[in-house]
Amino acid sequence: MNAIDSLRDMITRNMRQSGIMVAFVAIVAFFAILNPNFLSPTNLTNIVLQYSYILILAIGMLMIIVAGHIDLSVGSVVALTGAVSAVLVIRNGMPWWVGVLAAIAVGLLVGAWQGFWVAYVGIPGFIVTLAGMLLFRGLTYLVLNNASLSPFGGNYYDVANGFLNGLLGGYGVDVFTLVIFGIAVVGYGVSQWRTRRGKIAYQQTVESLPLFVVKLVIVAAVVMWFGYQLASSRGLPLVLIILAALVIIYGLVTQRSVFGRHVYAVGGNRHAAELSGVKVKKVYFWIFVNMGFLASVAGVVYSSRMNGAQPSAGNMFELDAIAACFIGGASTTGGVGRVGGAMIGGLIMAVMSNGMQLMGVPQSMQQVVKGLVLLLAVAFDIWNKRRASVVR
Amino acid sequence: MTPGRTPLLALRQISKNFGAVEALVGVDLDVHAHEVVALVGDNGAGKSTLAKVIAGVLQPDSGLIEMDGAPVTLPSASAANRLGVASVFQDLALCENLDVTANVFLGREMYNRAGLLQEGQMETETRALLRDLTVRVPSIRTPLRHLSGGQRQAVAIARTVIGNPRIVVLDEPTAALSVAHTAEVLTHIERLRGMGLGVILISHNLNDVRAVADRVEVLRHGRNNGSFRGDASHEEILAAITGAGSPSL
Incomplete structure (x- = not known):
C-alpha cells in the first residue's frame, strides 16, 4: 500500500x-x-x-x-x-x-x-x-x-492551582516540564511502534512506513511545542x-x-x-x-x-x-x-x-x-x- | 438410532407449560456425536422451546436431561455452556458495534495477568477457526455492521465453537438468508459435524434439513410425531408435520 x-x-x-x-x-x-x-x-x-x-x-x-x-x-x-x-x-x-x-x-x-x-x-x-x-x-x-x-489554601489549593516548576532548573523555561513531555513523547512513539510491530506480526494491514513516521513526528512536534509553552509559563500544572x-x-x-x-x-x-x-x-x-x-x-x-x-x-x-x-x-x-x-x-x-x-x-x-x-x-x-x- | 452407543445428549419425557399452554409434552430426543439432528415442525410446535431448554434458557417443568448417560440440570445459559452446549438463536446474539474477533470471544475473552485483553492471540484463534469453518469475512477486525447477513450468521456459528462445545444448537440459522448464503451456512454445519460435534438444527425449510441432517425429528403440538432418516422423502416428513394420516392427533 x-x-x-x-x-x-x-x-x-x-x-x-x-x-x-x-x-x-x-x-x-x-x-x-x-x-x-x-x-x-x-x-x-x-x-x-x-x-x-x-x-x-x-x-x-x-x-x-x-x-x-x-x-x-x-x-x-x-x-x-x-x-x-x-x-x-x-x-x-x-x-x-x-x-x-x-x-x-x-x-x-x-x-x-x-x-x-x-x-x-x-x-x-x-x-x-x-x-x-x-x-x-x-x-x-x-x-x-x-x-x-x-x-482551602495550602496543599488542597495546590491540587488545581499548583505547578511543578524549577525541579531541574532552567532559565525561564522549566527543564523538568520539558523532560516529562520528552518522556511522554518517547513513550508514545515506542508504544505506537510496538503496536505496529504486533500488527505486522499478526498480518494486519498497517499504514505505510513514511506515513507512520510523519504521523509520529507531527504528534511529537505538537506535544513538545505545547510542553515548551507550558514550560515557559508556570511549569507543569499538577x-x-x-x-x-x-x-x-x-x-x-x-x-x-x-x-x-x-x-x-x-x-x-x-x-x-x-x-x-x-x-x-x-x-x-x-x-x-x-x-x-x-x-x-x-x-x-x-x-x-x-x-x-x-x-x-x-x-x-x-x-x-x-x-x-x-x-x-x-x-x-x-x-x-x-x-x-x-x-x-x-x-x-x-x-x-x-x-x-x-x-x-x-x-x-x-x-x-x-x-x-x-x-x-x-x-x-x-x-x-x-x-x-x-x-x- | 445408533444402538449400543450412549447418546451425547438425551432428553426424556420433557414437558413445559406456559400457563395453560402446553408447549412441550413428554418429548424425547437423542443426539450423538458426529450427528446432525434436525428438529422440524409447524409454527408453535415447540421447536424453539425445546431449543431453549437445551440451551439452559428455559427450565422444563418435568423430565430428565442426560449428558453421556448422566443426569444433568441446565439452570442457566452459562451452566449449559460449561457442560458443552453452545447455541445460536434466531435473533442473532451478536454485537454489531464490535468486530468479528470481539464477537467470537464475547463473554470468554482471553486476558493476561494484568487483566488486559490478548488481542493478538484471540485474532490468531479467530483466523484459524474461520479457516476451519471455511468462513470468509473481509477482515477479522471488521465491525459486524459491515457484514452481510450470511457472514454474520457464519460468525455466530463460529463463536459457538470457541468454548470447545460438544453440542451446538442452531435455531433457524438460514431463516433470513439468500440462497447462496444458505448454502454457505449449510457447509458450516457439515464442518461442525466433521469436527465431531452433535448438532441440533431447527428449521422450517425441509430442503435445508434434508441436505444436511442425519436424522429428522418431527414435533407436533409439543409432542414427538415421528423420526425419519435424513434421506426420507419430503412427503413423509411433511405428513408428520401437518399430522396428515397420523394417528397421534
Whole structure:
C-alpha cells in the first residue's frame, strides 16, 4: 500500500474521528489568527486549568454513554463532594488529604447508590440521575447550610492551582516540564511502534512506513511545542498530570480490558451480551460507581480551583461533559465512542469558550455558538452513519 | 438410532407449560456425536422451546436431561455452556458495534495477568477457526455492521465453537438468508459435524434439513410425531408435520 492510498484509507475509515481532529485544528487555527494571545503560554496554561474538571467528567460520561445510559447528576455530585471536603478541611480544620479521601468516598457511595437503582431495580439511568441531580444538589445545600465556604489554601489549593516548576532548573523555561513531555513523547512513539510491530506480526494491514513516521513526528512536534509553552509559563500544572494519568488508565480500561469490552458489548446489543455470558447488571453498576469516583475527583479539582465550596458549584457541568462525548463521536444509541474522542470533544468546547472570551464575545452568544456546534456534530455523525449504510 | 452407543445428549419425557399452554409434552430426543439432528415442525410446535431448554434458557417443568448417560440440570445459559452446549438463536446474539474477533470471544475473552485483553492471540484463534469453518469475512477486525447477513450468521456459528462445545444448537440459522448464503451456512454445519460435534438444527425449510441432517425429528403440538432418516422423502416428513394420516392427533 503506498502512502497516498494508505492516507486515503485512513481518512475514510476513521471519517468520524479524523473529522473531529480536523475540526479541532481548524478551530484552534481560527482563534490563533484572530487573537495572537490565544496560543500564548499563559493562555494555554489557563485552558488546561479551566477545563480539566470537564475533561475528567467526560471520561466517566463516555463510558456511561457507550453503555447506553446518561448521567445528569454529575454537576450536583461535583458540588456535593467539594462541599463535604470543604466542611472537613475548612470548617473542621482537618488535613487536606482527609478532605480528598472523604470526597472520593462520597463519590463512590453516590455512584453505588445510582448504580444500584439502574442495575438491580432496572430504572433507566436518565431517570435515576435526574432524581440524583435534585437529590445531591439538595444535600449540598444541607451540608453547606446554604452558605459558601472558603478558603482551602495550602496543599488542597495546590491540587488545581499548583505547578511543578524549577525541579531541574532552567532559565525561564522549566527543564523538568520539558523532560516529562520528552518522556511522554518517547513513550508514545515506542508504544505506537510496538503496536505496529504486533500488527505486522499478526498480518494486519498497517499504514505505510513514511506515513507512520510523519504521523509520529507531527504528534511529537505538537506535544513538545505545547510542553515548551507550558514550560515557559508556570511549569507543569499538577492537574495536567492527574488528567494525563486518568486518560492513559481509562484508555487502557476501555480499549484493552475485559470490562471495557463488555461496556461496549452491552451498549451495542444488551440482549446479545447477556446471552454471551456478559454480566450486564454488574457492568451497569460499576460504570455508575466509576462515574461517581470521577465526579469526586472533578469535585476536588473544582473546589480546589475555586478555593472553596459553593452550594451552586458545578451547575450544568453534566451538559458540558455530555456535549464533549457527543462532539467527540459517541453515538446516541450507545456502543460507539472513545475516551480520546471525548477528550477532543471537550477540548473543542474548551477552546471555543476560551477563544470567544478572549475576543470579548458576550456570554449569550457563546451559548448560541456552543449549542449549534453540538447540533452540527451529532448531525454529522448521523449523516456519516447513513452514508456508511448506503455503502454496505 | 445408533444402538449400543450412549447418546451425547438425551432428553426424556420433557414437558413445559406456559400457563395453560402446553408447549412441550413428554418429548424425547437423542443426539450423538458426529450427528446432525434436525428438529422440524409447524409454527408453535415447540421447536424453539425445546431449543431453549437445551440451551439452559428455559427450565422444563418435568423430565430428565442426560449428558453421556448422566443426569444433568441446565439452570442457566452459562451452566449449559460449561457442560458443552453452545447455541445460536434466531435473533442473532451478536454485537454489531464490535468486530468479528470481539464477537467470537464475547463473554470468554482471553486476558493476561494484568487483566488486559490478548488481542493478538484471540485474532490468531479467530483466523484459524474461520479457516476451519471455511468462513470468509473481509477482515477479522471488521465491525459486524459491515457484514452481510450470511457472514454474520457464519460468525455466530463460529463463536459457538470457541468454548470447545460438544453440542451446538442452531435455531433457524438460514431463516433470513439468500440462497447462496444458505448454502454457505449449510457447509458450516457439515464442518461442525466433521469436527465431531452433535448438532441440533431447527428449521422450517425441509430442503435445508434434508441436505444436511442425519436424522429428522418431527414435533407436533409439543409432542414427538415421528423420526425419519435424513434421506426420507419430503412427503413423509411433511405428513408428520401437518399430522396428515397420523394417528397421534
